[in-house]
Amino acid sequence: MPKPKDPDTPPERRKWVGPVGNDAPxxxxxxxxxxxxxxxxxxxxxxxxxxxxxxxxxxxxxxxxxxxxxxxxxxxxxxxxxxxxxxxxxxxxxxxxxxxxxxxxxxxxxxMALTQPEKPPPIAKPAPDIAPDDPVRSYTGPEGLREALMRLARARHSQTR
Structure with missing residues (x-):
């Protein structure tokens, strides 16, 4: 017959992994x-x-x-x-x-010097769509520069909202 479990003692380990939440309290x-x-x-x-x-x-x-x-x-x-x-x-x-x-x-x-708890990073807003008539869409130069211009156009568009 198994013994009743005491809630104040940690459970026995039998070479198996269990949920951490069981031991946390x-x-x-x-x-x-x-x-x-x-x-x-x-x-x-x-x-x-x-x-x-x-x-x-x-x-x-x-x-x-x-x-x-x-x-x-x-x-x-x-x-x-x-x-x-x-x-x-x-x-x-x-x-x-x-x-x-x-x-x-x-x-x-x-x-003692205290470390301040880190604030969670701000939630990133989804990038706004670029207008179909924006000149950056017709740029045909190097890909790195094209991506930089796209980010600039998105930033410019998000400020005008």
Whole structure:
């Protein structure tokens, strides 16, 4: 008789490939737990909690329980750590208000250069058609130059729309 599966333990591997999505919740929860976040809400909704300006300058790194309550360690840009240290009380109140419980009593800053998340590339618009009477259609010179003239005509046509 097979044992019932425990949702908190990763599945056994038996030399076969399975969907990654089956393991993701367990492995993600384990990664958050190692950093002290029993509830990943703080990390996943950080920009909404802290605001866009603070989220650009600092990110949550670890949440630990101290003698006087939770201590949230934030990675902060070196120049911003001093600025943010003056905003600790307001930021802790916003965090606790969002979570609905007094989870953070103190903030600690670790100065580290943050990499900004890359913005997705803009979606390319389809190239507009070139008018049938456009002079570029009758060009008979080298192919490379013809393609460059076609791109120029498309760009010119898209600006007039």
């Amino acid at each position: 367990v492995l993600g929860a384990a990664a958050f737990a190692r950093a002290g976040f029993s509830d990943p809400t703080l990390v996943l909704h950080w920009e909404k909690i802290a605001g866009p300006e603070v989220a650009r300058l600092a990110r949550p790194l670890r949440l630990s329980q101290g003698a006087h309550g939770g201590v949230l360690t934030l990675m902060a840009e070196p120049a911003a750590a001093v600025f943010l240290s003056h905003e600790t009380r307001a930021l802790a109140e916003r965090i606790n208000g969002y979570l609905g419980r007094p989870a953070v009593a103190r903030l600690k800053f670790v100065q």
